[in-house]
Amino acid sequence: MNLVLFEQDRDFIVQPLRHGQMDYLEPVTEALEADLFRQLLGRQILQRLAETFPTPRQKEEVPVWLYLASQISLRLHRAAGYHAFPYVIRTGGLLAALGPAVGRQAVHPGSGVASVSCPGFNHKNRYDRQTPCDQDFLRKFARDTDSGRLQAWFNAQAPRLLRSLKLFDAEGLFVGDASYLFVPDNEHYEHSAKLLFDEHHHPVDPQKVDPRDRRYQWRRCYKLVSLIHVNRSLEFFLVVGGAGGCRAEACAPARPGAGPTGT
DNA sequence: GGTTCCACCCGTAGTCTCCA
């Protein structure tokens, strides 16, 4: 974790920290994240995934493996949007794993301010690069990727990769899990559906309950069905496949009140 | 010269926060 403080900020920030007052704790340390990406890169995992990724680009400037690594890093930091990419790069461990050929971090000896310098993968930039690629590249690459091909790619490559790494338990236990992803009530969320949920986030049949009951709420959502591999002692779980979407008929609860928890 | 990629910029809409 990098923390650069100016003199006037110290009392304001350090004192509450000493008393255990914190609004948010970063769940991933720089060292742990760097170790993860060293494994992924050193064992050629990201490169192998990139070879089959359904890239929307006809020619490649920024490598696909960097796109995949950036997406993983954003998820690790729970970044909701690409806007956070410069901050994730500056504070996370991805840059350390990638090495100075992709970017290096330096702390100014006088001011103590940390800065990042990245050579990039082309010479189209006008300003000094703070990230290996522009956040707009990640955003538009993701937007242009065909969702159907992406889902098919994940469902094919994830089990293939896990099998090659010998990560499947010999007993071969798989669990089907359905979750509901709640979104704001905005019809621009394509293929989302409004369902009636009870106070435990279980979908219920509006024909069989009183929708005016305040315990029930109409909520817009997507449904995610995941195939998860576990061992009997539940020491780990691996998501090996999934399907998303939420047309009303597909999202209707199979058994009122017995649905999965919202996630 | 045409095409593609992407860095950079801008406008818009949605969401959040603050305050009366």
Next chain:
DNA sequence: TGGAGACTACGGGTGGAACC
């Protein structure tokens, strides 16, 4: 509780670099 302003996410446009 509602309005104003700030913030954020996103789509679209532009122009330069790279390549054929």
